[in-house]
Amino acid sequence: MKNADDFLEKLSPNEKVNYDRILQKVVADWTANQERPKILLHSCCAPCSTYSLEYLVQYADVTILFANSNIHPKSEYQRRELVQKEFVEEFNRRTGSNVGFIASPYQPNDYMRMVGLHQLQYEPEGGARCTACFQMRLDIVAKEAVERGFDYFGTALTISPHKNSQQVNEVGLDVQKIYTVNFLPADFKKNNGYARSVQMCDEYDIYRQCYCGCVFAAKQQGIDLKAIDAEAKEFLVKKQLINKLVQD
DSSP states (O other), rough: OOHHHHHTTTTTOOOOOOOHHHHHHHHHHHHTOOOOOEEEEEEHHHHHHHHHHHHHHHTTTTEEEEOOOOSSSSHHHHHHHHHHHHHHHHHHHHHHOOOOOEEOOOOOOHHHHHHHTOOOOOOOOHHHHHHHHHHHHHHHHHHHHHHHHHSSSHHHGGSSSTTTTTHHHHHHHHHTTSSSSSEEETTTTTTTHHHHHHHHHHHHOOOOOOSOOOHHHHHHHTHHHHHHHHHHHHHHHHHHHHHHHHHH
């Protein structure tokens, strides 16, 4: 199956890469060769996975990997993981798809250690701390993809207008050099992808968070983390009660 480098090496050195166009070329190659690859797609939250899944399941078998130890507090991590899992289940029910779901262990100390080691705590949102965070998470996804026999690994992060698609894809392509699995470049916000994700959040009644996830960005944005913690815990308790009633 095609590696993104097969297309990227044809571009001029100073040309800004249109990663959406690269994705279209990769997909066209699958279609031409009647291939249906297996993709392990990193997702930081259900909203980011909406349109990304809707697009990719037309051409590939997709499994979502929720690997986001950067998220703080733990209750918010648990809320986002649960919302992601429930969206995948409901998406499958409504569309007849068979999207898989995997959740990596929550290991916030690993993230905090990485930030402290490189003294990234004071970096602005979108800076070096984000690059390191992307690398940390995509490394997990690539390793998992190799161990589970996927053809590609990728991420839904580029659907967000707040994420630099050049930055995200460059990290993915660097990680690809370490593992024997292809990185799937993308810019899912293109072609009205972000607008469609907002629409799908309404259609599926999906919780949309107000900050990316890490404690550093949250504090820079003035997010009340105590309020977030209380809201998340209340959400989780209600879900437990609902599930208990359904089971009874």
